[in-house]
Amino acid sequence: MHLERTKYFITALLFVLIFPGMLHSQEIRSRYATITYTDMATLRKFNNKLYMGRLKYLLHSKKSETIEDEVGSKIDLIVEKVETVLDMYPASLRFSIVIHPSTKGIQEDFQRLYKKKVNYIAFYSPGKNTVFYSANNAKLRVVAHEIGHVVAENYFAISPPPKIHEVLAQYAETHVSD
Numbered sequence: 001m002h003l004e005r006t007k008y009f010i011t012a013l014l015f016v017l018i019f020p021g022m023l024h025s026q027e028i029r030s031r032y033a034t035i036t037y038t039d040m041a042t043l044r045k046f047n048n049k050l051y052m053g054r055l056k057y058l059l060h061s062k063k064s065e066t067i068e069d070e071v072g073s074k075i076d077l078i079v080e081k082v083e084t085v086l087d088m089y090p091a092s093l094r095f096s097i098v099i100h101p102s103t104k105g106i107q108e109d110f111q112r113l114y115k116k117k118v119n120y121i122a123f124y125s126p127g128k129n130t131v132f133y134s135a136n137n138a139k140l141r142v143v144a145h146e147i148g149h150v151v152a153e154n155y156f157a158i159s160p161p162p163k164i165h166e167v168l169a170q171y172a173e174t175h176v177s178d
């Protein structure tokens with residue numbers, strides 16, 4: 001690589017490392033998940049829609065907490081609750097979450113990954129180990145259902161058949177607020 005270009009590349013790389021928040025999509029790293037979202041309005045909407053019900057009392061929230069921290073804590077708490085419900089604890093669980101403003105982004109991502117048109121409001125891609133959520137459909141049951149898929153996929157050495165995957169996710173969805 002030409003020296004000037006190398007310099008330019010290093011400057012650009014440093015910029016990305018120092019100012020990740022200035023890039024197009026933003027990122028939160030919680031204990032279990034790397035969460036990316038389009039913008040702050042999308043994250044705020046997701047957070048407001050994600051009413052935790054009885055799980056709320058298990059959130060150790062401080063007054064100074066940012067929306068980013070709150071979303072991260074909610075996701076981590078749902079992961080642990082789903083693991084308890086399924087009695088399945090994958091070793092060193094890590095996965096990704098993408099939050100779109102609406103279902104349009106969900107359907108575009110599904111089409112891009114699987115070349116198929118669907119009307120899903122959320123889905124999990126085992127191949128990418130990534131959950132795709134739409135901020136306006138961020139209900140606890142929806143979030144828990146997809147995390148049920150994450151836990152099932154990461155627990156077994158060989159992926160369970162699609163029907164069993166779905167049964168486990170539905171069980172997580174039904175019992176998350178028990």
Ligand SMILES: [Zn+2]
Pocket residue numbers: 145149165166169170
């Ligand atoms: Zn499902």
